[in-house]
Amino acid sequence: MSQLFCSFHALESKGLLHFSLNQQQVGGNRGVPTSYMANHSVLRISSCKANSEILDGEAYKYYADGEWKKSSSGKLVPIINPTTRKVHYKVQACTQEEVNKVMETAKIAQKSWAKTPLWKRAELLHKAASILKEYKTPIAESLVKEIAKPAKDAVTEVVRSGDLVSYCAEEGVRILGEGKFLVSDSFPGNDRTKYCLTSKIPLGVVLAIPPFNYPVNLAVSKIAPALIAGNSLVLKPPTQGAVSCLHMVHCFHLAGFPKGLISCVTGKGSEIGDFLTMHPGVSCISFTGGDTGIAISKKAGMIPLQMELGGKDACIVLEDADLDLVAANIIKGGFSYSGQRCTAVKVVLVMESVADALVEKVNKRVAKLTVGPPEENSDITPVVSESSANFIEGLVVDAKQKGATFCQEYKRDGNLIWPLLLDNVRPDMRIAWEEPFGPVLPVIRITSVEEGIHHCNASNFGLQGCVFTKDINKAILIGDAMETGTVQINSAPARGPDHFPFQGIKDSGIGSQGITNSINMMTKIKTTVINLPTPSYSMG
Ligand SMILES: NC(=O)C1=CN([C@@H]2O[C@H](COP(=O)(O)OP(=O)(O)OC[C@H]3O[C@@H](n4cnc5c(N)ncnc54)[C@H](OP(=O)(O)O)[C@@H]3O)[C@@H](O)[C@H]2O)C=CC1
Numbered sequence: 235m236s237q238l239f240c241s242f243h244a245l246e247s248k249g250l251l252h253f254s255l256n257q258q259q260v261g262g263n264r265g266v267p268t269s270y271m272a273n274h275s276v277l278r279i280s281s282c283k284a285n286s287e288i289l290d291g292e293a294y295k296y297y298a299d300g301e302w303k304k305s306s307s308g309k310l311v312p313i314i315n316p317t318t319r320k321v322h323y324k325v326q327a328c329t330q331e332e333v334n335k336v337m338e339t340a341k342i343a344q345k346s347w348a349k350t351p352l353w354k355r356a357e358l359l360h361k362a363a364s365i366l367k368e369y370k371t372p373i374a375e376s377l378v379k380e381i382a383k384p385a386k387d388a389v390t391e392v393v394r395s396g397d398l399v400s401y402c403a404e405e406g407v408r409i410l411g412e413g414k415f416l417v418s419d420s421f422p423g424n425d426r427t428k429y430c431l432t433s434k435i436p437l438g439v440v441l442a443i444p445p446f447n448y449p450v451n452l453a454v455s456k457i458a459p460a461l462i463a464g465n466s467l468v469l470k471p472p473t474q475g476a477v478s479c480l481h482m483v484h485c486f487h488l489a490g491f492p493k494g495l496i497s498c499v500t501g502k503g504s505e506i507g508d509f510l511t512m513h514p515g516v517s518c519i520s521f522t523g524g525d526t527g528i529a530i531s532k533k534a535g536m537i538p539l540q541m542e543l544g545g546k547d548a549c550i551v552l553e554d555a556d557l558d559l560v561a562a563n564i565i566k567g568g569f570s571y572s573g574q575r576c577t578a579v580k581v582v583l584v585m586e587s588v589a590d591a592l593v594e595k596v597n598k599r600v601a602k603l604t605v606g607p608p609e610e611n612s613d614i615t616p617v618v619s620e621s622s623a624n625f626i627e628g629l630v631v632d633a634k635q636k637g638a639t640f641c642q643e644y645k646r647d648g649n650l651i652w653p654l655l656l657d658n659v660r661p662d663m664r665i666a667w668e669e670p671f672g673p674v675l676p677v678i679r680i681t682s683v684e685e686g687i688h689h690c691n692a693s694n695f696g697l698q699g700c701v702f703t704k705d706i707n708k709a710i711l712i713g714d715a716m717e718t719g720t721v722q723i724n725s726a727p728a729r730g731p732d733h734f735p736f737q738g739i740k741d742s743g744i745g746s747q748g749i750t751n752s753i754n755m756m757t758k759i760k761t762t763v764i765n766l767p768t769p770s771y772s773m774g
């Protein structure tokens with residue numbers, strides 16, 4: 235076993251981590267730029283110490299001022315494994331005083347970070363990205379245990395996150411290196427006596443709050459743009475997903491970012507969330523999650539907010555659609571990670587004339603989905619918590635009472651819910667409007683395209699939507715009429731690739747994500763005006 239992972243091995247022997255590694259999986263520097271290889275050998279030597287610092291007995295420490303610390307609260311927050319429904323990890327319950335200290339150091343660290351050359355900031359991010367990818371196996375392991383993400387998808391999330399960080403470094407170097415030059419005489423009444431230069435400056439301390447379903451990816455999608463733009467970053471990870479986030483932050487720690495620039499304070503959102511989001515030291519909040527985001531928007535101060543919230547993504551299917559393509563996308567869009575994606579297909583609106591054929595094709599594919607533990611790479615794994623499973627069940631019971639057609643028998647074992655397609659759903663059923671965030675998908679039969687658009691637009695959400703038809707002209711008209719941040723033509727909704735703009739309207743969010751948009755959002759325009767004594771071009 236490589237030295238890099240010796241302390242993970244130590245944890246494994248304590249029963250705190252369970253994973254299998256082989257040299258081929260973790261060794262070598264495949265994909266790592268040669269300029270970082272030298273640093274990596276240093277890391278190999280030092281990481282044992284670093285890793286042993288991340289744990290205190292059975293509990294993970296939080297990260298502040300470049301160090302791993304125990305909270306003075308003496309309290310721990312348990313993380314329940316969704317599969318076993320037993321406590322799997324414990325993290326610190328940070329106190330308000332600890333948050334105050336983190337904010338103070340973040341403010342100080344940001345001042346000198348903003349003066350660090352852009353290329354150096356980018357270099358550190360590239361380094362963090364390559365370490366993150368090298369650590370993909372143990373990080374993925376915690377994703378499996380904390381949020382029951384299928385093992386292969388967990389690895390994909392970490393690799394995707396490393397790619398996001400690298401792309402962000404490159405994009406930042408490009409877009410932050412550019413500004414604008416304006417002259418005054420384009421505005422009526424002015425001579426050319428003023429040259430205006432614009433540049434982008436950081437905001438200060440960015441508070442990042444990701445949700446449980448992509449704790450690593452949705453954390454780095456906030457961390458990397460904040461850092462490249464010259465901000466410091468305070469991360470409040472989701473409780474389910476906190477250990478994966480701590481391991482990810484550890485990679486940034488190993489990359490050698492200045493002390494205090496990145497912090498990770500753990501604790502229940504319901505306990506420290508308000509204190510964090512209303513903290514006067516915070517200059518920007520980037521949040522992804524549910525209705526909590528709406529509450530935060532009402533409480534936060536006069537600072538920029540980036541909110542990516544829930545969705546009820548509609549899939550409109552026309553008569554001429556390729557039904558095999560639609561069925562494949564409904565399975566991928568509706569059931570991957572057991573429907574726990576904001577961009578999951580959450581309601582199918584299909585023209586009555588092709589509804590029977592589509593439902594039959596989807597049912598055939600549902601029958602092939604494997605159901606079981608995430609360690610076995612099952613397609614359908616336990617949903618994140620018992621309360622989530624109970625909520626999903628409530629929607630199913632309501633649909634049953636109101637006469638929906640059950641295409642499969644409803645089956646649940648603990649947090650594990652078998653995939654279920656509900657046909658003939660009507661607008662009076664809760665599932666027609668609410669997001670289950672689980673493997674249950676309603677089908678509403680429509681008799682006109684307008685009916686489909688109307689249902690989509692009557693939702694309080696407006697994240698993404700999709701339309702399936704072979705008629706591109708119709709697809710564009712329907713897409714334009716759908717009140718959502720994105721419309722996918724002939725494919726299921728998706729946030730990725732991570733450099734695409736990603737935004738919701740109505741209750742689905744504020745602002746736009748995606749690498750470029752996030753960098754821009756985490757900066758402010760500064761202008762410098764050079765005033766000339768005489769109009770330019772007046773000599774000679
Ligand atoms: N649009 C998008 O991009 C996405 C949207 N979502 C939406 O998120 C929801 C599911 O994710 P889930 O994690 O349960 O969402 P939540 O809104 O419950 O939690 C999101 C984050 O907010 C934290 N939090 C909770 N209370 C507060 C508070 N008062 N102040 C500050 N932070 C707080 C949580 O911490 P803790 O875990 O400790 O409670 C967590 O880190 C779904 O509705 C889904 O649609 C999910 C992913 C992506």
Ligand SMILES: O=C(O)[C@H](O)COP(=O)(O)O
Pocket residue numbers: 447448452574575576577578727728729730
């Ligand atoms: O939180 C989510 O659901 C993600 O933003 C979805 O990302 P994806 O569509 O790229 O899987």
